[in-house]
Amino acid sequence: MRVSVIGCGHLGAPHAAAMAELGHEVVGVELDLDLCKILQTGRAAFYEKDLDELLGKHVATGRLRFTTSLHEAAEGADLHFVAVGTPLRTDGRGYDVGQVVGAVRSLAPLLRRPATIVGKSTVTVGTVARLREIIGEHAGSAGVDLVWNPEFLREGHAVEDSLRPDRIVAGLTSPAAEKAVREVYAPVLARGETELILTDPATAEVLKSAANAFLATKISYINAMAEVCELTGADVTTVAHGLGIDPRIGHGGMRPGIGFGGGCLPKDLAAFTHRVGELGAAGAAGLLTAVETVNHARLDAARDLVERAHGGPLDTATVAVLGASFKAGTSDVRNSPALRLAGLLHSAAARTVIHDPESVPAARRLHPEYTYADDIGTALQDADIVVLATEWPRFTEDTSLPATAAAKVRRQVLVDVRTAVDTTAWTASGWTVHQLGRPVQHPTA
Ligand SMILES: NC(=O)c1ccc[n+]([C@@H]2O[C@H](COP(=O)([O-])OP(=O)(O)OC[C@H]3O[C@@H](n4cnc5c(N)ncnc54)[C@H](O)[C@@H]3O)[C@@H](O)[C@H]2O)c1
Incomplete structure (x- = not known):
């Protein structure tokens, strides 16, 4: 499959590398130019066990590439993982979901054919409903589905957990979205060790x-x-x-x-x-x-x-x-x-x-x-x-x-x-x- 990973930090970089390892063609989008440049060399900007090896392997073959341009993601992929940050608000009262809203709002109008947006960031209950409205307002006539697929990886084991997750949880509302989730995770599910929870x-x-x-x-x-x-x-x-x-x-x-x-x-x-x-x-x-x-x-x-x-x-x-x-x-x-x-x-x-x-x-x-x-x-x-x-x-x-x-x-x-x-x-x-x-x-x- 052709997939993008938007936000290539501690979650997104291992996820992008794992998606390439599973056989997908991956474009990683990272807004931070310095981080993006490091990723383009096939390394991460931080230490995470086994990550540099996996990034290097797939950047070298061209199956995994990094860019700062959401346009490239919109053109080069049909399924878009959103892995941007959700820091705590400065008043401590819940998440600042500005990065998630910003990424979805910027991506949606660029999508010119049917696509699936798969959110991986951790969000407050109710965020998906809000994002659906944003997609509805911005996605034009293209059929864009939204899935919430929270991530359970353990830092320090991010590569291992991305390749062999103990569970995949997908919150979705349409058969097309289910098909996309099953397809992107097919190599993981085929091993029979990971439970898929559709909800x-x-x-x-x-x-x-x-x-x-x-x-x-x-x-x-x-x-x-x-x-x-x-x-x-x-x-x-x-x-x-x-x-x-x-x-x-x-x-x-x-x-x-x-x-x-x-x-x-x-x-x-x-x-x-x-x-x-x-x-x-x-x-x-x-x-x-x-x-x-x-x-x-x-x-x-x-x-x-x-x-x-x-x-x-x-x-x-x-x-x-x-x-x-x-x-x-x-x-x-x-x-x-x-x-x-x-x-x-x-x-x-x-x-x-x-x-x-x-x-x-x-x-x-x-x-x-x-x-x-x-x-x-x-x-x-x-x-x-x-x-x-x-x-x-x-x-x-x-x-x-x-x-x-x-x-x-x-x-x-x-x-x-x-x-x-x-x-x-x-x-x-x-x-x-x-x-x-x-x-x-x-x-x-
Ligand atoms: N770190 C983990 O192990 C982990 C595990 C499970 C879930 N999560 C969740 O995943 C999300 C990301 O966490 P993280 O630790 O990777 O954060 P992070 O800050 O390391 O990475 C987020 C990255 O997204 C980039 N970004 C922001 N907006 C962007 C945009 N519009 N386009 C492209 N890039 C953009 C930022 O520059 C940053 O590099 C959070 O919601 C977190 O709670 C993280």
Whole structure:
């Protein structure tokens, strides 16, 4: 099929590359000229596992190309994915859907033959109805269908999840739209591993918001239990393990820590909380507000833990922060709890040095006032305390790190706010390990 992907950021770039990998001829439209130029070279402007390889492969063959021109998309494709941003409004009361409305309003009059617009951005329930009116006003005589196909990919696994999604949800109202969806996802559906959920647009919109709200709830739930464990001397990792064995609960999203962040969960939760309140769903609004409150408190809990681990105020301490991106596998620092914690420590400590394997350039652009190290050795040098803030495998799975880090630091104190390291390996190398909601683990060597 000939498809376009409008908006080639963290969602659109992997989606465009995946569509090419599935065999479609793809034109990616990215308004930001600098981003577009980078994409034209077959690379992404950010780190996402396996993305550069897939972009490079398909840009080289010409099956995937990038442009800033919507005209090219309108002429070169019959199905148009809309993957532009939906940031939170500055007053925090719902999404700013200006990019979505703008993209659809600009594209519709350019369509000269029947086409399908497939929205992937996360929107508030009711947005599809509004976009239908816009298409009706602008699309002239061409038969233009609108489908809402929310995206469930996990950043850090965006390529894998785009190629092998666990579900495809399509909110639509016509047999022609269903045919287009089945055709564009045919190679995925043929594998028989992905459930296709065909529904109405409002259900598709709510399903996406409900999914993110549920994930956020699970994370905040176990973090709330970490608070309880801290006050009782219990071990939250054992509590989480015991809880997750119950198939009605499950282990996913049950790792206690510093809370959720990134470009999606915090804003999607805030927008959904606002919308359900507006709709008068008081129970849902109350529940989701509590989820947000627990999450906001995690940063202070993490900072307090660092102070406790140090044995008092940090004003004379040198702190090494390992990790700046909001999670492992991506250089995304939007709403990153790791970088926020680094900011609190930067204000409190004598010196704070931040190292991340992929996100130092992005973090530096956002917070040029912080101190960064491009390599881990420099970050650890003479540290009084090491804070593991993002769970990159090279921090958590490198079995030589406890010993090599020990040789660099002034004091062997590790604060793992992601509950991600193998504490036995660290304590065996002489480290004291502090984690949220767990008793302190003392050196065994
Ligand atoms: N990031 C994720 O992992 C993820 C996952 C699921 C859903 N989503 C949703 O997908 C949407 C996009 O998120 P993102 O993280 O990719 O945002 P992003 O800011 O990284 O990317 C959006 C891109 O769209 C471009 N853009 C805006 N208007 C345009 C236009 N008219 N034509 C062409 N390009 C245009 C922007 O320049 C930007 O590069 C959001 O609604 C988000 O909630 C994101």
